[in-house]
Amino acid sequence: MPDQPLTHVRNIGIMAHIDAGKTTTTERVLFYTGKKHKLGTVDDGTADMDWMDQERERGITITSAATTCFWDDHTINIIDTPGHVDFTVEVERSLRVLDGGVVVFCAVGGVEPQSETVWKQADRYGVPRIAFINKMDRRGANFGRVLEMMRERLGATPAPVQIPIGSEDEFVGVIDLITNEAKVWHDADQGVEIHAGPIPDELAETAEAARAELVDAVATASEDDDIIEQYLETAELTEEQIRTGLRAAALAGDLIPVFCGASLRNRGVQLLLDGIIEYLPSPLDVPPVTGQDPKTGDPMARAARDDEPLSALAFKIAADPNVDRVVFVRVYSGVLTSGSVLWNPRLSQRERVTRILRMHANRREVVPEARAGEIAVLIGPRHTGTGDTLCTRDDPIVLGSMHFPEPVVSMAVEPRSDRDKDALEEALAVLQDEDPTVRVHEDPETGQCILSGMGELHLEILIDRMQREFKVEARAGQPQVAYRETIGMAAEAIGRYSVQIEDEGLFGQIAVQVEPVEAGAGSEVIDAIPDGTLPAAFREAAMRGARGALNNGVLGGFPLQDVRATLTAAEMHETLSNETAFDAAGSQAVANALHKAAPTLLEPIMTVQVAIPSDYVGRIMGDLNARRVQILGVEARDTDEVIMAEAPLAEMFRYTTTLRSLTQGRGTHTLEFARYEAVPPSLVQAAL
Numbered sequence: 064m065p066d067q068p069l070t071h072v073r074n075i076g077i078m079a080h081i082d083a084g085k086t087t088t089t090e091r092v093l094f095y096t097g098k099k100h101k102l103g104t105v106d107d108g109t110a111d112m113d114w115m116d117q118e119r120e121r122g123i124t125i126t127s128a129a130t131t132c133f134w135d136d137h138t139i140n141i142i143d144t145p146g147h148v149d150f151t152v153e154v155e156r157s158l159r160v161l162d163g164g165v166v167v168f169c170a171v172g173g174v175e176p177q178s179e180t181v182w183k184q185a186d187r188y189g190v191p192r193i194a195f196i197n198k199m200d201r202r203g204a205n206f207g208r209v210l211e212m213m214r215e216r217l218g219a220t221p222a223p224v225q226i227p228i229g230s231e232d233e234f235v236g237v238i239d240l241i242t243n244e245a246k247v248w249h250d251a252d253q254g255v256e257i258h259a260g261p262i263p264d265e266l267a268e269t270a271e272a273a274r275a276e277l278v279d280a281v282a283t284a285s286e287d288d289d290i291i292e293q294y295l296e297t298a299e300l301t302e303e304q305i306r307t308g309l310r311a312a313a314l315a316g317d318l319i320p321v322f323c324g325a326s327l328r329n330r331g332v333q334l335l336l337d338g339i340i341e342y343l344p345s346p347l348d349v350p351p352v353t354g355q356d357p358k359t360g361d362p363m364a365r366a367a368r369d370d371e372p373l374s375a376l377a378f379k380i381a382a383d384p385n386v387d388r389v390v391f392v393r394v395y396s397g398v399l400t401s402g403s404v405l406w407n408p409r410l411s412q413r414e415r416v417t418r419i420l421r422m423h424a425n426r427r428e429v430v431p432e433a434r435a436g437e438i439a440v441l442i443g444p445r446h447t448g449t450g451d452t453l454c455t456r457d458d459p460i461v462l463g464s465m466h467f468p469e470p471v472v473s474m475a476v477e478p479r480s481d482r483d484k485d486a487l488e489e490a491l492a493v494l495q496d497e498d499p500t501v502r503v504h505e506d507p508e509t510g511q512c513i514l515s516g517m518g519e520l521h522l523e524i525l526i527d528r529m530q531r532e533f534k535v536e537a538r539a540g541q542p543q544v545a546y547r548e549t550i551g552m553a554a555e556a557i558g559r560y561s562v563q564i565e566d567e568g569l570f571g572q573i574a575v576q577v578e579p580v581e582a583g584a585g586s587e588v589i590d591a592i593p594d595g596t597l598p599a600a601f602r603e604a605a606m607r608g609a610r611g612a613l614n615n616g617v618l619g620g621f622p623l624q625d626v627r628a629t630l631t632a633a634e635m636h637e638t639l640s641n642e643t644a645f646d647a648a649g650s651q652a653v654a655n656a657l658h659k660a661a662p663t664l665l666e667p668i669m670t671v672q673v674a675i676p677s678d679y680v681g682r683i684m685g686d687l688n689a690r691r692v693q694i695l696g697v698e699a700r701d702t703d704e705v706i707m708a709e710a711p712l713a714e715m716f717r718y719t720t721t722l723r724s725l726t727q728g729r730g731t732h733t734l735e736f737a738r739y740e741a742v743p744p745s746l747v748q749a750a751l
Contacts, residue, residue, distance in 0.1 A: 558652025
């Protein structure tokens with residue numbers, strides 16, 4: 064890779080709702096930047112960024128593929144992210160390490176449910192964005208309506224820098240509102256040449272009004288005295304002032320520059336590339352990364368400079384058939400060199416880097432180093448996990464970690480034969496290593512292995528990967544709801560473990576208080592046993608037992624949510640007490656207290672959107688009302704009606720089949736996790 068100043072580097076993500084055209088847009092970017100010599104498409108399974116077998120077959124992007132390309136003397140590191148809600152974690156961890164984002168909207172569907180989710184995720188990490196309204200050639204494409212949806216649903220302030228020339232079959236190009244030119248593409252040269260010319264007469268008035276709106280938006284958002292003064296005097300800005308002012312507003316998140324095109328027909332992508340360079344930040348435009356001193360907890364900051372101490376964040380772990388595992392990192396400061404020994408402060412462990420790679424989808428290039436602001440792939444670290452910091456032992460720092468949702472669907476998994484048992488355990492360990500939303504545990508009653516994930520498709524992909532990549536023959540049960548438990552009131556109890564085995568005895572006693580805490584706070588165990596009561600090893604054993612009890616609730620063995628357990632007192636025997644006794648006493652104390660604290664079963668509630676032709680609304684509403692669904696509203700979108708609702712996940716399993724049957728295959732739906740709620744008392748026994 065040619066050396067580039069950091070001002071010429073862009074770390075971006077391409078994000079959107081499923082089927083908005085993210086992967087196709089990325090493919091066209093690779094084609095026009097010279098990384099690809101033949102155009103691929105998702106529909107025929109030739110897209111480079113969709114590199115897993117399952118992705119090529121399904122036409123969706125499951126994992127974030129990373130690639131580096133070059134445009135106009137700039138380096139662009141791109142992460143292509145999935146749009147299906149089951150794979151939201153991939154978007155989340157990509158956003159954590161990116162500087163800017165391209166959000167792709169479908170010109171027909173506009174702001175879809177996953178668009179809103181991605182937008183909120185980007186807001187959480189403060190990622191500046193530009194928008195690309197894709198599929199302008201599709202029937203029902205409506206540029207203005209998508210802008211309105213961005214305002215209404217996202218609370219965004221779109222600033223179109225282009226307007227389309229034509230739409231649907233007649234979409235041929237755009238009017239550049241900054242240069243006041245028409246820019247047209249032709250199919251004959253695969254859209255390689257941009258043909259610039261005067262604005263068509265019939266669009267001159269529309270273009271003039273749109274440019275005036277752009278100039279007004281830039282001037283209103285600007286803090287530049289020259290821009291404000293020029294606008295107040297002339298109601299106009301120069302091209303340079305528009306670009307400068309719009310860049311500043313985009314970096315601040317005040318305006319969203321909007322482009323449009325039709326990626327599949329090779330229209331609009333080069334101008335989008337120009338926009339990435341023009342309006343998205345370099346690593347120097349974003350604030351220094353912040354973290355903590357692992358020893359003192361004091362806040363620390365590292366600027367994006369090669370002469371700063373090394374700090375890098377591991378944002379993705381992937382299995383590799385040749386080297387076991389690879390670690391994707393964002394280098395925030397310093398220089399990471401091949402052969403170096405790094406420090407993982409979470410594990411207090413050294414990690415050696417044997418090789419550094421730059422990725423292009425599933426192809427790779429070995430490089431000697433990764434510098435501040437770059438995204439790279441490391442071979443060598445064996446213990447580093449997603450969200451871990453890598454630094455030097457002499458200058459340690461812990462960077463902020465990532466937020467991942469809890470899994471909501473589970474299924475039992477077992478090997479088809481004894482010879483598959485070890486291979487299954489190994490495969491599950493790798494899948495957990497790669498994906499923080501995958502959980503594996505043993506059912507305490509049946510001894511079955513339970514695999515949990517973010518949705519039916521997520522689990523289906525995991526089972527398929529076990530068979531294809533790990534050659535594991537496994538039997539999978541039906542997907543089940545991942546219930547949780549909580550409590551309705553505070554309670555106190557004692558756990559007393561006292562047994563006599565022949566001449567030997569064991570004794571340990573723990574007192575505990577459990578109480579509900581704020582929703583979303585999680586569960587925790589606090590040691591408030593007075594000093595001097597127990598040796599440190601016995602204390603830790605009691606804490607371990609208490610934590611175990613919070614992972615296995617008293618109703619159905621489901622994990623506890625939003626519960627605090629405080630160990631308040633203890634008794635021991637000088638000769639009969641040991642760690643085993645206090646582990647059991649801690650567990651027993653928490654279980655006894657939970658029984659007295661109004662235990663409650665919780666179920667995941669999903670946000671549902673069902674898009675159907677208007678002829679089927681009555682039939683679908685009737686079916687939904689029979690499923691404990693709360694209808695929030697119905698919205699008209701072109702020829703479809705979209706029903707917005709909330710529903711318990713338990714009522715929506717295998718809904719795809721039902722919807723297909725009721726609409727002759729013409730309906731679609733999305734499910735997205737919203738929150739956990741108490742199961743109605745009349746349904747608790749059935750759920751258990």
